[in-house]
Amino acid sequence: xxxxxxxxxxxDSVDEILDRYSTMVYRLAFARTKNRFDADDILQEVxxxxxxxxxxxxxxxxxxxxxxxxxxxxSKTLLNSAWFRKTTSLNDxxxxxxxxxxxxxxxxxxxxxxxxxxxxxxxxxxxxxADIADLLKSKPSTVKSQLxxxxxxxxxxxxxxxxxx
Amino acid sequence: MFRDKxxxxxxxxxxxxALIKYLSVRMAQTExxxxxxxxxxxxxxxxxxVFAMAACFALLISVGGLYLNFNTSRDKPSITDKITExxxxxxxxxxxELIKSMEPKKDLRDIFGGFINENEKATANNAExxxxxxKNGSADLKSNQGDHSKTNTQVKxxxxxxxxxxxxxxxxxxxxxxxxxxxxxxxxMLKVASVDCTKFADTDNESYPAEMYVIGDRLVIVxxxxxxxxxxxxxxxxxxxxxxxxxxxxxxxxxVYDISDRSNPKLLGDPGQSGSYLSSRMVGKTLYxxxxxxxxxxxxxxxxxxxxxxxxxxxxxxxIDTDDIIxxxxxxxxxxxxxxxxxxxxxxxxxxxxxxxxxxxxxYANTENMLIASSAQKSIKTDGTTVNKTTAGTVSxxxxxxxxxxxxxxxxxxYSSSETTRISDSTQTVTYTSVTNxxxxxxxxxQIEFAASGSVPGNLLNQFSMDEYMDVFRIVTTVNxxxxxxxxxGANGTVTMLPGGGTTNALYxxxxxxxxxxxxxxxxxxxxVYSVRFxxxxxxxxxxxxxxxxxxxxxxxxxKPKILSALKIPGFxxxxxxxxxxxxxxxxxxxxxxxGINGLKLSMFDVSDPTDVSEKHKLIxxxxxxxxxxxxxxxxxxxxxxxxxxxxxxSRYLIFEYSDDVGFIxxxxxxxxxxxxxxxxxxxxxxxxxxxxxxxxxSMDGYIHLATIMI
Numbered sequence: 001x002x003x004x005x006x007x008x009x010x011x012d013s014v015d016e017i018l019d020r021y022s023t024m025v026y027r028l029a030f031a032r033t034k035n036r037f038d039a040d041d042i043l044q045e046v047x048x049x050x051x052x053x054x055x056x057x058x059x060x061x062x063x064x065x066x067x068x069x070x071x072x073x074x075s076k077t078l079l080n081s082a083w084f085r086k087t088t089s090l091n092d093x094x095x096x097x098x099x100x101x102x103x104x105x106x107x108x109x110x111x112x113x114x115x116x117x118x119x120x121x122x123x124x125x126x127x128x129x130a131d132i133a134d135l136l137k138s139k140p141s142t143v144k145s146q147l148x149x150x151x152x153x154x155x156x157x158x159x160x161x162x163x164x165x
Numbered sequence: 166m167f168r169d170k171x172x173x174x175x176x177x178x179x180x181x182x183a184l185i186k187y188l189s190v191r192m193a194q195t196e197x198x199x200x201x202x203x204x205x206x207x208x209x210x211x212x213x214x215v216f217a218m219a220a221c222f223a224l225l226i227s228v229g230g231l232y233l234n235f236n237t238s239r240d241k242p243s244i245t246d247k248i249t250e251x252x253x254x255x256x257x258x259x260x261x262e263l264i265k266s267m268e269p270k271k272d273l274r275d276i277f278g279g280f281i282n283e284n285e286k287a288t289a290n291n292a293e294x295x296x297x298x299x300k301n302g303s304a305d306l307k308s309n310q311g312d313h314s315k316t317n318t319q320v321k322x323x324x325x326x327x328x329x330x331x332x333x334x335x336x337x338x339x340x341x342x343x344x345x346x347x348x349x350x351x352x353x354m355l356k357v358a359s360v361d362c363t364k365f366a367d368t369d370n371e372s373y374p375a376e377m378y379v380i381g382d383r384l385v386i387v388x389x390x391x392x393x394x395x396x397x398x399x400x401x402x403x404x405x406x407x408x409x410x411x412x413x414x415x416x417x418x419x420x421v422y423d424i425s426d427r428s429n430p431k432l433l434g435d436p437g438q439s440g441s442y443l444s445s446r447m448v449g450k451t452l453y454x455x456x457x458x459x460x461x462x463x464x465x466x467x468x469x470x471x472x473x474x475x476x477x478x479x480x481x482x483x484x485i486d487t488d489d490i491i492x493x494x495x496x497x498x499x500x501x502x503x504x505x506x507x508x509x510x511x512x513x514x515x516x517x518x519x520x521x522x523x524x525x526x527x528x529y530a531n532t533e534n535m536l537i538a539s540s541a542q543k544s545i546k547t548d549g550t551t552v553n554k555t556t557a558g559t560v561s562x563x564x565x566x567x568x569x570x571x572x573x574x575x576x577x578x579x580y581s582s583s584e585t586t587r588i589s590d591s592t593q594t595v596t597y598t599s600v601t602n603x604x605x606x607x608x609x610x611x612q613i614e615f616a617a618s619g620s621v622p623g624n625l626l627n628q629f630s631m632d633e634y635m636d637v638f639r640i641v642t643t644v645n646x647x648x649x650x651x652x653x654x655g656a657n658g659t660v661t662m663l664p665g666g667g668t669t670n671a672l673y674x675x676x677x678x679x680x681x682x683x684x685x686x687x688x689x690x691x692x693x694v695y696s697v698r699f700x701x702x703x704x705x706x707x708x709x710x711x712x713x714x715x716x717x718x719x720x721x722x723x724x725k726p727k728i729l730s731a732l733k734i735p736g737f738x739x740x741x742x743x744x745x746x747x748x749x750x751x752x753x754x755x756x757x758x759x760x761g762i763n764g765l766k767l768s769m770f771d772v773s774d775p776t777d778v779s780e781k782h783k784l785i786x787x788x789x790x791x792x793x794x795x796x797x798x799x800x801x802x803x804x805x806x807x808x809x810x811x812x813x814x815x816s817r818y819l820i821f822e823y824s825d826d827v828g829f830i831x832x833x834x835x836x837x838x839x840x841x842x843x844x845x846x847x848x849x850x851x852x853x854x855x856x857x858x859x860x861x862x863x864s865m866d867g868y869i870h871l872a873t874i875m876i
Contacts (some may be wrong), residue, residue, distance in 0.1 A: 014192040018185055026180040043180055044188055051192040104167065105174035121166045126866055154167070 031120040032075040107157040115150035183790035200217035264472045275807040312748030313848040320531045324447040327799045328375030329844040340857045345876040382425040383509045389414040402653040417456045420511035435514030439474035444528040451611045452507045491521045500524045506611035516611035529631035535606045542599045598646040619679025632699035636721040638675040641691040674723040683724040698741035709737035717775040728749040732778045739795040747773030765789040782828030833868030
């Protein structure tokens with residue numbers, strides 16, 4: 001399919017970008033908001049921002065980082081809103097999402113949002129502490145201590161069943 | 166171990182496939198600069214038990230609305246039942262003074278800077294509403310007697326633009342900036358012409374074709390033009406998005422082709438005008454083109470181009486004549502609506518043009534009249550010690566300017582009114598109500614005249630919310646209102662939301678001077694309008710919260726409209742189509758008892774006795790998530806003569822047959838790999854499904870695939 005008019009704007013097609021990153025954005029949004037409705041909304045917002053702003057991403061790593069940062073920012077706005085704090089009853093939608101009960105995922109979601117975020121980026125996205133600090137615009141030492149505390153909380157929650165946290 | 170488990174668990178967290186599809190459409194359209202579908206698929210947010218929080222939610226909506234307000238309204242300061250003064254014969258220097266007086270003290274950039282995101286959203290929404298509303302989908306009730314389908318329009322005799330058109334011998338498609346003409350004969354399809362429409366005249370400016378018309382040997386494309394000269398001039402790429410609204414304003418152009426030789430379309434002319442594309446209509450061979458033009462730059466006295474909308478004919482620009490500029494009422498924002506008429510046989514000789522201060526978001530037109538509606542907000546202030554939101558003594562009224570509302574802190578809505586009564590004399594109660602401002606133009610076969618302006622409470626849903634019959638305009642609105650008290654001033658002031666207010670629905674009848682002559686108010690509290698359709702003396706509208714009341718309204722006496730019946734069934738219709746005498750087709754969503762939405766729903770209502778409307782047949786498509794037909798009537802084909810209903814649904818295209826005795830039967834389900842911009846049409850006994858890059862032909866006996874052509 002040769003389309004001259006679109007070559008002016010971006011090399012990657014919308015579908016390619018969605019294919020590659022929608023699941024990543026959705027999972028991070030879900031880990032932060034703990035429900036599919038908001039994750040759906042954030043997913044849309046992040047990609048619409050992407051298409052409107054066209055951040056110049058010279059490579060995939062930058063693109064990925066931009067998307068992660070925007071996901072965090074979008075969900076931050078939502079999490080801070082009074083509406084969200086008052087209306088979200090969480091676990092009912094999670095059951096819907098995770099057909100069977102999963103201890104690990106539940107344990108992670110029971111952590112405060114900042115801990116959930118570092119755990120997700122560290123264990124799921126495989127980012128190093130320094131990269132996470134970059135993404136979250138905080139110091140590596142802060143990230144390190146957040147990870148440490150999050151792990152301790154997970155150990156308690158998982159009652160030592162999974163000890164390698 | 167933990168890592169593996171966490172990853173495994175994450176595998177189950179996947180976004181909805183249909184949502185991704187939908188998002189891809191929105192992104193592609195945004196990228197192409199085309200109109201964006203105005204609604205997202207109905208989010209299952211409904212499932213969330215938020216009814217207790219409804220008030221809080223309403224607050225959010227109203228805050229969202231104010232950005233829109235800031236951007237688009239303020240064209241009329243107050244709701245008024247009397248005809249407004251119309252001032253003509255102004256001079257450019259009068260206009261300069263007027264526009265100068267409306268310029269913000271601060272540089273607009275600073276103001277926009279803070280909330281550019283929301284602002285941009287509002288603009289986007291606004292732009293969406295317009296083409297969305299202009300779009301009307303399937304075959305018209307009376308016009309599909311022939312052997313091929315036509316674009317579904319609201320009013321007989323008034324054509325609406327779309328991305329796919331057919332004249333029975335050819336299919337015309339407008340995708341990815343490209344016009345394709347395909348000769349069709351049954352299963353045989355041959356692309357005879359392909360035209361790149363992304364250039365504007367001989368300039369470097371990019372243009373994105375939005376929609377088109379085909380009439381006889383003329384093909385008219387309406388396109389948005391983006392001025393590259395401006396965008397490269399001093400504005401860094403990174404800043405581009407801040408200027409997006411400005412960038413978006415641009416110029417709307419047409420391209421009129423002579424297609425008497427289908428294989429060689431010849432450009433006859435490309436008349437254009439300032440502003441972003443709102444909508445268009447074609448009556449006979451006259452094209453009416455409507456744009457919104459906002460001035461962002463500072464006006465320069467000696468340069469009328471900085472404050473007067475321009476017309477582009479024969480590659481030359483000229484500012485609109487002062488005779489054609491109308492100041493309808495004290496304008497408050499530097500915005501114009503530009504309406505022009507173009508004869509498609511002689512595209513270089515514009516028939517007429519008019520511009521009015523104000524803006525438009527929704528357009529209704531029949532062969533005689535055009536109504537341009539815009540939403541605004543009215544506030545009624547009550548000063549003094551009597552703090553009661555229902556106080557009759559209205560002290561002052563004004564339209565709420567965006568900025569003053571932006572300063573308003575959001576509050577928890579659960580303060581009791583008793584608390585506010587102890588607040589002393591410095592307290593002010595303000596009641597905000599949504600209003601729709603209306604402008605009427607008489608079309609006179611192209612000799613457009615500004616005829617009247619007026620306003621009704623509430624907001625419109627879309628173009629179907631308005632109608633004219635026997636010289637009476639009928640309008641259905643959803644009215645949102647809330648009250649608050651303000652104590653003290655400035656930063657130390659407090660604002661308290663009062664209980665009460667909320668959402669109701671209303672129907673108004675108006676005369677030619679746009680004065681309200683009849684009304685039904687306070688219908689279906691806490692619900693909103695989902696669809697409207699008028700046929701002759703009867704109006705139908707659907708509201709929704711948990712079940713779908715379909716209201717039938719008798720309008721035979723415009724001064725005394727009365728509700729004849731209200732049918733309550735689960736779900737709601739997004740689109741209503743008069744199917745045949747006594748039958749009304751409804752396309753919408755199904756919902757369970759709690760108001761949770763699951764699947765699409767087709768309904769056939771028996772309206773032969775409007776006092777006793779019943780749902781004669783229904784069909785629920787439970788595995789469906791969204792359909793473009795929910796918000797764009799041009800995406801659906803409804804043909805009573807063939808008993809055919811067809812529409813895109815998720816990444817499929819569905820075809821149903823309807824008959825009186827058995828109801829709806831699914832006859833075709835077509836999967837399309839590149840499933841967006843899907844339109845269906847039929848010619849003879851062949852059904853064609855058009856997507857963004859291909860057309861597929863199916864035999865209407867059994868919907869067997871015959872052929873596919875890439876476009």
